[in-house]
Amino acid sequence: MNILSIKNLHATVDGKEILKGIDLEIGAGEIHAIMGPNGSGKSTLSYTLAGREGYEVTQGEVLYKGQDLLALLPEERAQAGIFLAFQYPVEIPGVPTVTFLKQAMNSVRKARGEKELDAFEFKKLMDARLKELNIVNDMVRRPLNAGFSGGEKKRMEVLQMALLAPTLAILDETDSGLDIDAMKVVAEGVNALRGADRSMLVITHYQRLLDYIVPDHVHVLAGGRIVRSGDKSLALELEEKGYADIATAAA
Amino acid sequence: MTTTRDNGLLADHTNLAAALPGAGAPWLDALRADGAKRFAGLGLPTRKDEAWKYTDLSALARSRFAPCCGAAPAPRSPEIPAPLVADGPQAVFINGRFDAELSTLGGAPEGVTALPLAQAMTQEPKLLESYLGRVAELGRKPLVALNTAWLADGFVLHLAGGVTLTRPIELVFWGDACAGDDRSAWHPRHLIVLDPSARATVVERHIGRPGGHFANSVTEIAVAAGAALRHYRMQDEPGDAAHIATTEVVLSAGAAYEGFVLSTGAALARNQIAVTLQGEGATASVNGAYMGRASQITDTTTLIDHAAPGCTSSQTYKGVLDERSRGVFQGRIVVRKDAQKSDGHQSNRAILLSDRAEIDAKPELEIYADDVKCGHGATAGELDDDALFYLRARGIPEHEARGLLIDAFIDGAIGEITHETVREAFRQRAEAWRQGGAA
Incomplete structure (x- = not known):
């Protein structure tokens, strides 16, 4: 059974159809990249999967580990x-990062039937992750994302991912707003979290991120549909020819 | 229809005033008589008064009040909380009257006068005569007039020049209406005088049991050159009480006043503060947070008067309004003609948690000088959807995520409190309110 199974997914935002029939299967431990030009529906797909209000599914289904994902909050x-x-x-001034991390972690643990961590246990765990990801302590002492640089924000996302240990991670344009050095640091963090029991969906506009987070499969999203799928060489082809050719050829 | 004149608020004043503490001192008799006369003429304000356009006292005006019940003891034993600062001095007032047994004031240090008003009338008459009714002039202020008509007890704090009080003085006001059908009203009067370069911190907590009481306090504060007062108020009256607190402050050159009101209680609460920056280089930091639910009305009315050059004032207010509650914010900054290089800022931000909650905000700038930096900002809105989704996307259930955001929002005001222990206590109180509990 696949981790994620998307079948004929249609979704609208403000009454406008953005996703027009997406089909996608992601197996355990696989890394899939979705590439596409602006306005192709990349972010809509990620928000729809995460359950954001205002992203209305009008047709199709999404199964996560065989269960109806769309029924969940x-x-x-x-x-x-x-x-x-x-x-x-999102920058949330006034919410201390540590408070947020602990509450997120314990919410997830509680839901999974695991024991909640006390402040001491949590700190120990967090410090270990910080060290692995090479993040300075200072960041978690500040209010959540408030005044963080683009690179810091993305590293905070990676830290959260490391703490919450997801089965499926959706990386929405993780490279946007980062220079090449910052991108490398974030990619390293992501790569450290790769594993046989963790699937990833890497959404990106540019091929360059995929030099660092190498996918098993690449899909091209255009006009709300996946118009082509292939292996990592498809990303290079896109880089060479641009989206226009691929989208046209597929249409 | 019952009018203010016969609803009991001023009943039998001439006779009852003769039995109030300090009666017989000509200046005091005259002051009370003046208050009574003015209130008789003005009555409780109505919504026709510009300053009361958004806050309706008609329910109060229609109530029957027991004749000056403030002197009567509370019918049940009060529950007085431990001081916010462990082992700190605490003065306890029951229904507006000082209670020596419940208070732990200890011996006042050298240069410090800290005693109930009723006692100050015999021990410090000169101090009272110099300030009472002079910082808060009666003018056309009906509630100050009413308070003055009945002024009997309260707290007096006087620091001699250069004296620093290291621990905050805490004043606890416990309200528990007297027995009977009529409502009870009391009118505490406080005086805080800091001589040059003195420093003090005063904390007020207003609590009690339901019984529909009406607390109408007036606090007069004079801060001399280079002196600094921190004044924190936690208004947590029972849900059927009316709480109207008038604070008037005069700051001399280089004096500083920092005020904060956390208003969570009472059916109707109005915190009105007027600060006059009378001396060059004075600073006022006047802040607060108001939180309402059910059909509570919470009114914040401020007047910051820049009367001298080079003064700074800042106001940061935050409100969280749920259900059918209503917030009122009227903030006025006046910069007089000679008050050049004034710096005055004001911000009021409210979050409405329900469609039926409401905020009326009226910021006013009146600027007569030309070289000033002044500004105001007012916003009203809902919790940030982006932030809410972000927290939920990390597994935090919606009600907890909303709680985190409300705490963070209110903290933006509470963070202005510079006394660490007090700040933490106010933060906890705001959090407890948010979780739906009492103090």
């Missing part, structure tokens, strides 16, 4: 092991 999806790394992580 956003928090239930996260508790079930889906993690969306945001393209633009």
Whole structure:
């Protein structure tokens, strides 16, 4: 059984149909990349999978480990092991990062029937992850994402992913707003989290991220549909020819 | 229809005033008589008064009040919380009257006068005569007039020049209406005078049991050159009480006032503060948070008067309104002609958690000087959807995520409290309110 199975998914935003019949199967431990031009529906797909309000599914189904994903609230999806790394992580002044991390972690643990961590246990775990990911302590002492640089925000996303240990991670344009060095650091963090029991859906506009997070499969999204699928060489082809050719050829 | 004149608020004043503490001192008799006369003429404000356009006192005006019940003891034993700062001095007032047995004031340090008003009338008459009714002039202020008519007890704090009080003085006001059908009203009067370069922190907590009481307090504060007062108020009255607190502050050159009100209680609460920046380089930081649910009305009315050059004022208010509650924010900054280089800022932000909650905000800038930096901002909105989704996408259930965001929002105001222990206590109180509990 696949981890994620999307069948003929149609979704609208503000009454406008953005996703027009997506089919996608992701197996355990696989990394899939979805590439596409602006407006192709990439972010809509990631928000729809994460359960954001306002993204209405009008047709089709999404099964996560064989269960109806669309029936779950956003928090239930996260508790079930889906993690969306945001393209633009939200700044929340006033919420201390540590408080947030602990509450997220314990919400997920509680839902999974695991024991909640006390402050001491949590700190120990967090410190270990910080060290693995080479993140300075200072970041978690600040309010959540508030005033963080683009690179810091993305590393915070990776830290959250490391703590919540998802089964399926959706990385929404993780490279946007990052220079090449920052992107490498984030990619390293993501690669460290690869594993046989963790699938990833890497959504990106540019091929360059895929030099660092190498996918098993690449799909091209255009006009709300997947118009081509292939292996990692498809990304290079896209880089060479651009989206226009591929989208036209597929149409 | 019952009018203000015969609803009991001023009943039998001439006779009852003769039995109030300090009666017989000509200046005090005259002051009370003046208050009574003015209130008799003005009555409780109505919505026709510009300053009361958004807050309706007609329910209060229609109530029957027991004749000056403030002197009567509470019918049940009060529950007085431990001081916020462990082992700190605490003055306890029951229904507006000082209770020596419940209070733990200890001996006042050298240069510090800290005693109930009723006692100050015999011990410190000169101090009272110099300030009472002079910081808060009666003018056309009906509630100050009413308070003055009955002024009998309250707290007096006087610091001699250069004296620093290291621990906050805490004042606890416990309200528990007297028995009977009529409502009870009391009118505490407080005076805080800091001589040059003195420093003090005063904390007020307003609590009690349901019984429909009406607490109408007036606090007069004079801060001399280079002195600094921190003044924190936690208004957590029972849900059927009316709480109207008037604070008037005069700041001399280089003096500083920091005020904060956390208003969570009472059916109707109005916290009105007027600060006059009278001396050059004075600073006022006047902040607060108001939180309402059910059909509570919480009114914040501020007046910051820049009367001298080079003064700074800042106001940060945050409100969270749920269910059918209503918030009122009227903030006025005046910069007089000679008050050049004034810096005055004001911000009021409210979050409405329900479609039926409401906020009326009226910021006003009145600027007569030309070289000033002044600004105001007012917003009203809902919790940030993006933030809410972000938290939920991390597995945090919606009600917890909303709680985190409300706490964070209110913290933006509570963070202005510079006294760490007090800040933490106010933060906890706001959190407890949010979780739906009492204090």
